[in-house]
Amino acid sequence: MADVTIWNEYRHEREDDDVAAVYPDGIHATIADALDDGGDERDDGPDHEIRTATLDDPEHGLPPDVLEETDVLLWWGHEAHDEVSEAVVDRVQQRVLEGMGLVVLHSGHYSKVFKRLMGTTCSLQYREDGGTERLWVVDPGHPIADGLDESIELPRTEMYGEPFDVPEPDRLVFTSWFEGGEVFRSGCCYRRGSGRIFYFRPGHEEYPIYEHEDVRRVLRNAVDWATPTEGAPRTFGERD
Amino acid sequence: MADVTIWNEYRHEREDDDVAAVYPDGIHATIADALDDGGDERDDGPDHEIRTATLDDPEHGLPPDVLEETDVLLWWGHEAHDEVSEAVVDRVQQRVLEGMGLVVLHSGHYSKVFKRLMGTTCSLQYREDGGTERLWVVDPGHPIADGLDESIELPRTEMYGEPFDVPEPDRLVFTSWFEGGEVFRSGCCYRRGSGRIFYFRPGHEEYPIYEHEDVRRVLRNAVDWATPTEGAPRTFGERD
Amino acid sequence: MADVTIWNEYRHEREDDDVAAVYPDGIHATIADALDDGGDERDDGPDHEIRTATLDDPEHGLPPDVLEETDVLLWWGHEAHDEVSEAVVDRVQQRVLEGMGLVVLHSGHYSKVFKRLMGTTCSLQYREDGGTERLWVVDPGHPIADGLDESIELPRTEMYGEPFDVPEPDRLVFTSWFEGGEVFRSGCCYRRGSGRIFYFRPGHEEYPIYEHEDVRRVLRNAVDWATPTEGAPRTFGERD
Amino acid sequence: MADVTIWNEYRHEREDDDVAAVYPDGIHATIADALDDGGDERDDGPDHEIRTATLDDPEHGLPPDVLEETDVLLWWGHEAHDEVSEAVVDRVQQRVLEGMGLVVLHSGHYSKVFKRLMGTTCSLQYREDGGTERLWVVDPGHPIADGLDESIELPRTEMYGEPFDVPEPDRLVFTSWFEGGEVFRSGCCYRRGSGRIFYFRPGHEEYPIYEHEDVRRVLRNAVDWATPTEGAPRTFGERD
Numbered sequence: 001m002a003d004v005t006i007w008n009e010y011r012h013e014r015e016d017d018d019v020a021a022v023y024p025d026g027i028h029a030t031i032a033d034a035l036d037d038g039g040d041e042r043d044d045g046p047d048h049e050i051r052t053a054t055l056d057d058p059e060h061g062l063p064p065d066v067l068e069e070t071d072v073l074l075w076w077g078h079e080a081h082d083e084v085s086e087a088v089v090d091r092v093q094q095r096v097l098e099g100m101g102l103v104v105l106h107s108g109h110y111s112k113v114f115k116r117l118m119g120t121t122c123s124l125q126y127r128e129d130g131g132t133e134r135l136w137v138v139d140p141g142h143p144i145a146d147g148l149d150e151s152i153e154l155p156r157t158e159m160y161g162e163p164f165d166v167p168e169p170d171r172l173v174f175t176s177w178f179e180g181g182e183v184f185r186s187g188c189c190y191r192r193g194s195g196r197i198f199y200f201r202p203g204h205e206e207y208p209i210y211e212h213e214d215v216r217r218v219l220r221n222a223v224d225w226a227t228p229t230e231g232a233p234r235t236f237g238e239r240d
Numbered sequence: 241m242a243d244v245t246i247w248n249e250y251r252h253e254r255e256d257d258d259v260a261a262v263y264p265d266g267i268h269a270t271i272a273d274a275l276d277d278g279g280d281e282r283d284d285g286p287d288h289e290i291r292t293a294t295l296d297d298p299e300h301g302l303p304p305d306v307l308e309e310t311d312v313l314l315w316w317g318h319e320a321h322d323e324v325s326e327a328v329v330d331r332v333q334q335r336v337l338e339g340m341g342l343v344v345l346h347s348g349h350y351s352k353v354f355k356r357l358m359g360t361t362c363s364l365q366y367r368e369d370g371g372t373e374r375l376w377v378v379d380p381g382h383p384i385a386d387g388l389d390e391s392i393e394l395p396r397t398e399m400y401g402e403p404f405d406v407p408e409p410d411r412l413v414f415t416s417w418f419e420g421g422e423v424f425r426s427g428c429c430y431r432r433g434s435g436r437i438f439y440f441r442p443g444h445e446e447y448p449i450y451e452h453e454d455v456r457r458v459l460r461n462a463v464d465w466a467t468p469t470e471g472a473p474r475t476f477g478e479r480d
Numbered sequence: 481m482a483d484v485t486i487w488n489e490y491r492h493e494r495e496d497d498d499v500a501a502v503y504p505d506g507i508h509a510t511i512a513d514a515l516d517d518g519g520d521e522r523d524d525g526p527d528h529e530i531r532t533a534t535l536d537d538p539e540h541g542l543p544p545d546v547l548e549e550t551d552v553l554l555w556w557g558h559e560a561h562d563e564v565s566e567a568v569v570d571r572v573q574q575r576v577l578e579g580m581g582l583v584v585l586h587s588g589h590y591s592k593v594f595k596r597l598m599g600t601t602c603s604l605q606y607r608e609d610g611g612t613e614r615l616w617v618v619d620p621g622h623p624i625a626d627g628l629d630e631s632i633e634l635p636r637t638e639m640y641g642e643p644f645d646v647p648e649p650d651r652l653v654f655t656s657w658f659e660g661g662e663v664f665r666s667g668c669c670y671r672r673g674s675g676r677i678f679y680f681r682p683g684h685e686e687y688p689i690y691e692h693e694d695v696r697r698v699l700r701n702a703v704d705w706a707t708p709t710e711g712a713p714r715t716f717g718e719r720d
Numbered sequence: 721m722a723d724v725t726i727w728n729e730y731r732h733e734r735e736d737d738d739v740a741a742v743y744p745d746g747i748h749a750t751i752a753d754a755l756d757d758g759g760d761e762r763d764d765g766p767d768h769e770i771r772t773a774t775l776d777d778p779e780h781g782l783p784p785d786v787l788e789e790t791d792v793l794l795w796w797g798h799e800a801h802d803e804v805s806e807a808v809v810d811r812v813q814q815r816v817l818e819g820m821g822l823v824v825l826h827s828g829h830y831s832k833v834f835k836r837l838m839g840t841t842c843s844l845q846y847r848e849d850g851g852t853e854r855l856w857v858v859d860p861g862h863p864i865a866d867g868l869d870e871s872i873e874l875p876r877t878e879m880y881g882e883p884f885d886v887p888e889p890d891r892l893v894f895t896s897w898f899e900g901g902e903v904f905r906s907g908c909c910y911r912r913g914s915g916r917i918f919y920f921r922p923g924h925e926e927y928p929i930y931e932h933e934d935v936r937r938v939l940r941n942a943v944d945w946a947t948p949t950e951g952a953p954r955t956f957g958e959r960d
Contacts (some may be wrong), residue, residue: 097840097885099621119837120817120912123956136423137712138402141579141674145712162378163954165817165913168411168890170650175402175415177423183376183415192840193885194621232617232625234883236843337600337645339861359599360577360672363716377952381819381914385952403714405577405673410648410890432600433645434861472857472865474643476603616903618882642858648891655882655895655903663856663897
């Protein structure tokens with residue numbers, strides 16, 4: 001069981017009726033529900049201690065004490081990346097290096113926190129065509145793939161295509177096939193400092209992606225994988 | 241300029257009229273022609289010293305002195321992997337560890353030399369459907385991608401699909417999209433000892449894949465990339 | 481809790497009085513004791529189901545059913561690597577690719593199973609000088625480092641020095657400093673197929689290395705880390 | 721031949737007589753001399769087009785046109801990292817992602833440009849004890865090790881120790897042994913975007929490290945390695 005904070009920009013859902021129809025309580029609420037859902041043979045009681053935070057909360061809902069108590073932070077943002085304060089980005093980066101897990105979702109590839117931790121533009125190609133995506137498990141032994149079949153099919157979604165301007169992942173778990181002819185590294189694992197980072201592509205706001213059973217399972221697996229372990233001391237500075 | 245040896249099983253071309261129609265002098269001859277082809281703005285004289293070797297040559301055309309003089313070995317095999325002697329596999333492995341480059345093509349994924357160097361089964365999924373493949377450049381900064389566009393399209397080919405049971409590549413240069421719905425890591429770089437290894441998927445014997453201009457360019461780039469550099473000594477054993 | 485099999489060559493202890501004095505019941509017995517030792521704040525009952533197997537047992541103690549039931553295999557060998565049958569090496573490799581964890585210890589770097597899975601010679605430099613080794617944790621966030629301090633000090637041991645002819649590790653957890661002036665990558669993580677492999681350098685037969693509290697903790701951590709997870713299917717072959 | 725820009729903070733040499741005695745024309749001048757030094761069997765004419773730039777030049781000597789024309793940038797800084805403007809850091813990052821090579825030296829590990837590109841604190845341990853360092857080649861096949869022996873010995877230098885808070889290197893070329901008992905990953909290769917980055921530890925301002933023949937060779941090798949290749953297009957944004 002981990003202390004999980006789900007961060008959502010939470011603007012589309014309040015501004016756009018189509019999005020509100022898909023995610024009436026916000027994307028964060030649907031993700032919270034997914035993480036709490038032990039329907040996939042998990043019978044170990046309440047899975048996680050979950051809280052949510054959004055852009056328009058004070059300090060974006062991420063004051064120091066919240067991050068201090070967070071084991072794994074999930075991040076969904078899209079249209080207002082620039083409104084996230086540098087102070088919060090600094091704080092998230094520091095906590096990741098100390099060991100906090102970070103799961104970056106979909107358009108969060110362009111978030112300040114992800115770009116800060118990757119050191120690259122995190123750019124990609126895209127097309128909002130509502131076509132089919134099939135996410136292939138390319139690393140069947142990875143715990144984030146636990147309980148999946150050989151691929152996940154999403155009937156209607158936005159396309160993301162290569163090149164994806166990120167460092168070569170430590171491990172690549174999923175690669176997406178798109179109906180329109182593109183591919184994308186859609187499940188990428190990184191370690192930065194003592195923290196585990198997972199980028200997971202699915203999640204456009206106009207489609208009920210986070211209702212998909214396999215996507216929900218990946219979210220649960222990713223939180224488990226990203227939960228900090230004990231480790232050894234990170235001691236820096238002058239030595240005697 | 242490198243000393244290049246192109247190894248080809250050279251059975252399909254002699255046994256099957258359809259294959260002979262595509263590769264009348266053998267796949268090795270077409271690859272030799274590709275490597276010698278400076279048509280893509282290369283004007284630096286004869287590119288490489290090229291020799292070819294085939295399964296039915298004595299010692300499969302790879303006696304010690306040939307390997308000793310080889311900078312980069314290309315490998316194409318399919319139906320007769322088991323006929324390759326362990327002695328030759330030992331020799332190729334040793335030379336790669338000493339620095340010889342190795343470019344493994346298409347069905348060569350199941351060759352003894354590739355399995356020996358990878359330590360895995362190198363299994364995959366496949367379907368001979370003659371569908372379209374698009375190889376996306378996922379690492380545009382890699383020298384094996386020099387001079388390419390964002391993708392290479394092969395109108396008719398065999399499909400290879402994930403999972404591909406190889407170690408995570410040191411660098412992934414290409415990922416393939418297949419018309420039938422699959423993806424594949426189709427350009428994988430490894431280092432083993434001092435040797436550079438590149439696995440490149442295209443190359444089914446029934447389609448003129450090695451006549452494709454972009455595929456030929458990748459072969460040339462791969463040979464350049466895999467050519468040994470000087471390095472430091474590899475000294476092992478007891479120290480004073 | 482995992483099903484653990486500790487494989488030991490078990491010759492030195494029976495042939496050499498000095499070694500017998502250090503490991504009277506065999507290195508395997510001392511390791512078994514280490515794995516069962518919850519002294520380091522572990523209070524979760526019996527840690528593992530442990531069995532041992534040695535070279536001179538029928539099928540080296542590793543018939544198919546034993547490997548089938550093994551979650552993590554530890555491997556210590558030194559003077560008789562060549563006596564291990566190819567059939568058993570094949571079997572161990574296959575089980576690792578299917579997900580079985582493998583922890584290779586000290587002179588096991590030259591074992592057939594490790595060389596098979598690495599694809600390289602696994603050579604190194606060495607000197608039996610009884611000098612001091614300090615293993616630095618270079619990846620403090622790694623679970624194999626859980627509960628350690630910044631380094632482990634072994635007062636008297638054999639030296640292993642670079643170069644170490646293995647593929648670049650997926651993650652490097654420890655790097656050793658030796659009194660005599662050498663360094664060595666002494667804790668190396670790999671994934672091959674669905675299996676996790678950890679090479680851990682400490683363990684010379686003439687010193688009571690496996691009695692050292694921190695070394696014992698690393699062995700426990702490594703078994704936990706290498707225990708298989710569920711994963712997704714590894715399906716290969718022709719597709720419809 | 722590459723267009724090389726050597727960036728040096730150039731403060732110690734002007735403020736401290738001891739440093740001025742070692743590097744009378746600045747560290748940048750000594751490095752420039754090293755890069756131009758074909759003494760190691762290089763006979764291919766002038767090696768590089770070299771310019772230098774320092775912190776107190778307008779725009780730190782790195783206006784857009786200079787970076788645009790730079791193939792490889794070397795970076796030495798120490799006491800004034802904070803004075804480097806964000807605009808110049810942005811510009812260097814962008815050029816690296818486009819393909820410019822970057823060689824970060826010694827205390828440059830704490831520079832804004834390196835921290836930006838790594839996404840981590842780049843912290844480490846240190847001790848100014850003037851002890852001996854031995855850099856072991858752990859990747860003898862790497863071109864940055866060309867022409868070296870198995871190790872480089874620096875009789876007097878500052879110590880840097882693990883942990884080093886950087887992402888796991890794509891390839892680790894050198895690991896340092898220090899007389900005082902520490903180790904350090906002292907030659908680390910990264911790719912970010914299309915750019916190659918090499919961190920090389922040696923270089924304290926109080927010792928004539930950049931006069932050492934092997935260190936000079938590594939600088940030349942690193943510039944060769946980091947020189948951009950052609951690549952494929954990096955196209956981002958909306959697709960039709």
